[in-house]
Amino acid sequence: MAFQILLNIGIAFLWILLRNDFTVIDFLVGYFIGFIMLFVLRGLLNFEFYGRRVYAFFKLIVLFIYKLILANIDVIKIVLSPKMDIRPGIIAVPTDLDTEWEITLLATMISLTPGTLSMNFSENGKTIYVHFIHIEDKDEAIKEIHDSFEKAILEVTK
Structure with a gap:
């Protein structure tokens, strides 16, 4: 490339x-x-055209900005609500990413999104422990990370 x-x-x-x-x-x-x-x-x-990865990179940036705006709105709703009706929790999020920098990028994107914080990694580095300020469904939260950030990172790197 x-x-x-x-x-x-x-x-x-x-x-x-x-x-x-x-x-x-x-x-x-x-x-x-x-x-x-x-x-x-x-x-x-017989080479892979670099335009596909550049396009995937811009899609990743737009996705991150979109998720950032949605998360900010959610946190604002929590902060401005009259009663603190939140259910914080720590979830182990398994990942299919291979390299350390891909996993680091995922953890960074999670941490930069308001309401979530990457806390630690498993011994093999294939699981990220994420703290959520408000969690409704554990499986839905894991699926959301897989379907958004992880999928977009894989499009850029593979």
């Missing part, structure tokens, strides 16, 4: 040199042309 990005930047600089016009717009046009060229050549050169 890194080679494809560097190749795409190289094509953009080549475009600038051939046009003999050194502007940001010409660089972006050259980058777009390189992007299209790599997309077309992906079948001939």
Whole structure:
């Protein structure tokens, strides 16, 4: 993937040199042309096109922002409610992620979302212990983490 990005930047600089016009717009046009060229050549050169991962990365960012806004609204409702009707709890969330940085990214995203906090990892690193400020259903909370953050991280890394 890194080679494809560097190749795409190289094509953009080549475009600038051939046009003999050194502007940001010409660089972006050259980058777009390189992007299209790599997309077309992906079948001939038998490599995975990096645009899919870039798209998945932006989807992960948008998902995180969406979940962040929803969690903030939930915490605001809890804080502004006249009586404290919460059920806090700690749940062991198993994960299918393989590498340490994927698991760390998941734990960080959980901790940055208001109302949840990653507390610890299991010995093998395949389970994250998460504290929830309010938990209705344990299985639903685990499913929510798997279907949102973990799935999005797997799309970016695999």
